[in-house]
Amino acid sequence: MSEIEIRNLTKRFEVEGNEIVALNDVSLSIEKGDIYGIIGMSGAGKSTLVRTINYLERPTEGSVCINGVNLETLSSKKLREARAEIGMIFQNFNLLEQRNVLGNVCFPLELKNVSRKEAKERAGELLKLVKLEDKEKAFPSQLSGGQKQRVAIARALATNPKILLCDEATSALDPQTTASILALLKDINEKFGITIVIITHQMSVVTEICKKVAIIDNGKLVETGRVEDIFESPKSDAARELISGKSIRYTPVKNLTTNKIIRIVFGENSAYEPVLANAILKLGQPINILKADTRNINGKAVGEMLLGLPEDEKAREDIIAYLRETGLSVEEINDYAG
Amino acid sequence: MLLEGTRDTLYMTLCSAVAGYVLGLPLGVLLYVTGKGGLCPLPVVYRIIDIICNIIRSIPFLILLILLIPFTRFVVGKSYGSTATIVPLVICAAPYIARVVESSLNEVDAGVIEAARAMGASNIQIIFKVLLVEARTSLVTGFTITTGLLLGYSAMSGTVGGGGLGDIAVRYGYYRWQTSIMFITVALLIVVFQIIQMLGTKVARKLDHRKKSKQ
Numbered sequence: 001m002s003e004i005e006i007r008n009l010t011k012r013f014e015v016e017g018n019e020i021v022a023l024n025d026v027s028l029s030i031e032k033g034d035i036y037g038i039i040g041m042s043g044a045g046k047s048t049l050v051r052t053i054n055y056l057e058r059p060t061e062g063s064v065c066i067n068g069v070n071l072e073t074l075s076s077k078k079l080r081e082a083r084a085e086i087g088m089i090f091q092n093f094n095l096l097e098q099r100n101v102l103g104n105v106c107f108p109l110e111l112k113n114v115s116r117k118e119a120k121e122r123a124g125e126l127l128k129l130v131k132l133e134d135k136e137k138a139f140p141s142q143l144s145g146g147q148k149q150r151v152a153i154a155r156a157l158a159t160n161p162k163i164l165l166c167d168e169a170t171s172a173l174d175p176q177t178t179a180s181i182l183a184l185l186k187d188i189n190e191k192f193g194i195t196i197v198i199i200t201h202q203m204s205v206v207t208e209i210c211k212k213v214a215i216i217d218n219g220k221l222v223e224t225g226r227v228e229d230i231f232e233s234p235k236s237d238a239a240r241e242l243i244s245g246k247s248i249r250y251t252p253v254k255n256l257t258t259n260k261i262i263r264i265v266f267g268e269n270s271a272y273e274p275v276l277a278n279a280i281l282k283l284g285q286p287i288n289i290l291k292a293d294t295r296n297i298n299g300k301a302v303g304e305m306l307l308g309l310p311e312d313e314k315a316r317e318d319i320i321a322y323l324r325e326t327g328l329s330v331e332e333i334n335d336y337a338g
Numbered sequence: 339m340l341l342e343g344t345r346d347t348l349y350m351t352l353c354s355a356v357a358g359y360v361l362g363l364p365l366g367v368l369l370y371v372t373g374k375g376g377l378c379p380l381p382v383v384y385r386i387i388d389i390i391c392n393i394i395r396s397i398p399f400l401i402l403l404i405l406l407i408p409f410t411r412f413v414v415g416k417s418y419g420s421t422a423t424i425v426p427l428v429i430c431a432a433p434y435i436a437r438v439v440e441s442s443l444n445e446v447d448a449g450v451i452e453a454a455r456a457m458g459a460s461n462i463q464i465i466f467k468v469l470l471v472e473a474r475t476s477l478v479t480g481f482t483i484t485t486g487l488l489l490g491y492s493a494m495s496g497t498v499g500g501g502g503l504g505d506i507a508v509r510y511g512y513y514r515w516q517t518s519i520m521f522i523t524v525a526l527l528i529v530v531f532q533i534i535q536m537l538g539t540k541v542a543r544k545l546d547h548r549k550k551s552k553q
Contacts, residue, residue: 054456084458094453097548098472108457110467139547152453159457 001068002029003195004053004163009062011048011219022048023059024219030212032162035189035196037210037227039242042201045219050165050199054086055079066163084112087156087194091168093148095140101127101151102136108158119158126154130184146177153184157194164188166198170205182209203242207231207297215239228297231304232265232329240333243304260309260316261290261333264323267302276307279322285315306333339506340519344526346420347502350492351534354424355485358431365391365432366439367465373440375448377461391433399430399491403498420492420501427488427495434487438480442473475546482538489531503527 011023022045030036040046051057052064055071064071066082074082095104105123106116114122127133130150140148149169156164166185170178186209189196198210206213206227214224217238223230234240266275280287288308295302309316323330369387372380397405403426407417410425446469454468470477496504503523511520 056452056455080458080460082458083456086456088453088456090449090453092447092449094447094449096450096468096472097447098474098546100547107454107467111454111457111459111463141548155457165456 003032003034003067004028004030004197005063005065005068006049006052007063007065009049009052009059009064011045011052011057012060021219023052026062026216026219026221028214028221028224030195030197032195033189033193034212035186035198035210037198037200037206037213038216039200039203039206039213040216040238041242044216044238046199046201046216047167049216050167050197053163053165053197054083054088084108084159085161086163086165087159087161088165088167089149089152089156089169091171093140093145093152093172095148095151095155097140100137100139101132101143104140104151105154105158108155112159122158123154126157127151129157129188130154144177145173146181149173149177149181150184153181153188157188157192161194163195163197166196166200168199168201171200171202178205179208185209201242204295207295209298211298215242228267228300228302231295231297231302232267233331260311262307262309262320262323263331263333264305264307264328265302265331266305266328267300273326275323275326275328276305278326279319283315283318283322285310285312285319287319340503340522340526343501343503343506343523344530347489347492347504347527347530350420350423350427350495350500350502351485351489351530354427354431354488354492355481357424357428358435358484358488359481361428361432362435363439365436367443367469369436369440370443370469371461371465377451377464387436391436394429394433395437399426399494400497402426402430403495403500418499418501423492423495423500423502427491430491431484431488435480435484438484439477442476442480443469445476446472475542475548478538478542478545482535482542485534485538486531489527489534493527503530 006028009026013020038046052059102123106119109119132150210227213227215222215238222236222238290308291306293304371377372384406426410422411417413425414422454464493504496508507520507523510516
């Protein structure tokens with residue numbers, strides 16, 4: 001049984017008389033201890049999706065089960081108890097501005113009527129975990145964005161949740177701070193075995209720490225799987241778009257229509273071999289490098305290249321066959337406009 | 339006499355402010371909670387309170403004072419004097435306070451409320467532990483403004499025998515042409531107003547932790 005089981009979830013909103021489908025028949029299973037990324041462009045419905053996991057947003061159709069318990073069946077009191085088992089952090093941190101750091105971390109414990117002394121002790125431990133033990137007395141307005149998010153993480157962990165939801169948690173942070181927050185999340189996942197669900201629009205966040213990923217586009221789940229697999233051979237337009245970081249779909253293709261383009265992805269083994277040079281030497285055909293990039297996916301170096309191939313069909317097929325032979329994943333791209 | 343007048347004015351203003359908040363604060367919270375985007379939107383309840391508040395607020399205070407005479411007599415036993423003035427002051431202030439409270443609560447970041455809900459807070463907990471605490475600076479500022487308004491209204495009640503500085507100003511300054519007393523009462527009113535405003539601003543600033551880093 002999966003820890004989070006989302007089945008045939010549909011969410012419709014009524015906005016000024018118009019019906020908007022934010023989520024359309026989404027089904028998703030998230031296993032215990034996973035770091036699961038849900039990625040999509042803004043407006044794709046990912047924030048709505050994460051809010052249905054703790055029922056801040058009630059689905060119009062479908063169900064959400066946490067450890068086998070369907071949230072729909074819970075009374076409002078039981079639902080609040082269930083929510084306390086699911087921590088959540090936000091893009092804008094959402095700290096209580098009139099409470100200091102310690103007060104913020106104690107807050108969820110106060111809600112559960114934990115004694116003041118016990119709450120303070122627990123808060124102290126958590127602040128040590130997020131390396132802010134010297135900021136106990138500071139108020140949120142005196143902290144940087146990264147520090148605020150650390151406080152929010154400590155607060156979200158106060159009630160010992162089994163699941164942590166992160167809604168664009170790093171989108172308001174600079175790259176270095178993002179990296180440190182992601183490292184903290186990874187650390188928490190490993191130390192406590194907490195399942196982490198990360199909502200983001202940044203592919204780099206997913207490749208950095210997620211084990212699995214779901215791609216959501218226009219309210220629909222278009223692709224799910226292991227991050228390596230999707231990065232290597234994305235099947236949906238939305239996935240390609242998020243990986244390439246630019247819109248492939250809607251750019252008019254003009255100057256490059258004659259060029260045949262392939263995308264190759266190479267992993268750890270092939271990254272050291274001069275594959276392209278060998279291909280050119282062996283087949284005697286020109287290959288044009290349009291784009292090259294390497295990324296770190298779960299600690300493994302993965303390279304990506306876009307290649308322009310010659311017009312001649314036979315030569316093209318030879319090149320593709322050769323590259324496949326060397327163990328690279330090759331994918332033809334028909335509508336790339338660099 | 340002037341000392342007594344000042345004492346009566348303070349008595350009326352502060353008592354009606356406090357009593358006004360006893361009525362107005364829950365009403366304001368109710369407006370916020372039942373309003374659009376509130377914790378528990380109930381459009382019908384909201385409309386009813388909304389309309390009542392608007393009706394009372396649209397009646398000029400002097401008219402309300404006279405309209406309420408039978409009610410005042412019923413509550414305090416007489417219709418003149420400073421204690422009697424408190425009744426119409428409270429009735430007048432409560433809907434005003436409700437509005438001020440509602441707008442203060444509306445300023446609280448929706449994200450913070452969402453975070454509290456995500457932590458499993460009940461609506462009651464959100465009201466007492468999040469809304470009223472996070473909005474406290476704005477609430478205190480609202481209290482100061484309301485108290486200033488009540489000070490003015492209490493003076494206005496002097497025209498119908500309400501007691502306090504306004505009463506003195508009308509009786510001696512207006513009916514007996516003693517301009518000097520008029521000036522003194524006005525000066526005293528200004529001083530009282532300044533003190534209230536100053537205290538209010540000071541408390542509000544002290545309670546506010548949002549901008550501490552910039553001080």
